[in-house]
Amino acid sequence: MTEQKATNVHWHDGEISREDRGRLLHQQGATLWFTGLSGSGKSTVAVALEEALYERGHLSYRLDGDNIRLGINKNLGFSAEDRTENIRRIGEIAKLFADASTIALTSFISPYRADRDQVRALHADANMPFIEVFVDCSLEEAEKRDPKGLYKKARAGEIKNFTGIDDPYEAPTAPEIHLHTDMMTLAEEVESVINYLEAQGFLAPAIAGA
């Protein structure tokens, strides 16, 4: 309608793709799905991993109870149906972050195999990397740590359907990464994940340094 003014906007051919974003960030997006008992160390290793990635110049983003349960999932309760919907939504959001070429780190107990497999399937359907990280710790050790005093309350019957006490934890049968947090140091756990990401080509060597 009006003539085109001189502008400093440069034009790119076609829509920006996942690969374009990956080139911009020198990394490939992926979902790292941390699963394990309460107190197993999921958030601890996710926080440490986020820092290690940052020090290497990589962008990651953590999805956890703080920003999910108080945000998009605040209208969900703890019925079986709502728990499944909780995990489904987290999976869909992680997938969007992976598509945005960000390394999404999710830390939720996610005790049911069917729920995790549903998230794996929706990533596979979109050709998006899904990396299940089993944060393995014996119930005895997790209960000994009991950082939030939840096991004590569950044993006292003050909390019902608590994973590991009166609700099952279905361990991953073939996780991409298996961490034994009652036998490894935090540094070893982080190194193990970083090594996996580098070996699989998610982190561009030029940025990853050494």
Added chain:
Amino acid sequence: MTEQKATNVHWHDGEISREDRGRLLHQQGATLWFTGLSGSGKSTVAVALEEALYERGHLSYRLDGDNIRLGINKNLGFSAEDRTENIRRIGEIAKLFADASTIALTSFISPYRADRDQVRALHADANMPFIEVFVDCSLEEAEKRDPKGLYKKARAGEIKNFTGIDDPYEAPTAPEIHLHTDMMTLAEEVESVINYLEAQGFLAPAIAGA
């Protein structure tokens, strides 16, 4: 338990913050909320803006019907309640992207002021930038364009509750950016948004280039 092995992991003090991620990406995260009639040009300008940002070395990510309606919101229909929940979830997801220091571009008609204001409020509560972009186009022009043939169907009564025909579009009263797509070229629209982002300091000059 085991001694700490030598590792190439560098440690950062404390959790990675929004500001840390912003430094990494040379930008500040924000939600750019495009609202307007069907056919007004929301997606067209969002796609062009994504390209312009990419050419400047900036990361943005588009949320639209393709990745939202077929993903996280596939369990929502078109009742009044579901439409509000649709916009709420999109707002929560955009907020997560803004927190991840990404420039989130949402393009949805989002016809109701109350829904948009709810998203604005949840960003304000988290001290997260929310930029409402009114993609303004006369109904006459939008209906003339009718890129998907939806106005024709709505006029024929084949689609009910179509915004602009038998459902209202509540125009923003104080949008941060006001584009008149029936009077501006696409390049002018993009330049207008880029100028706003630069003036507000969302894009670091060192990366933004000339």
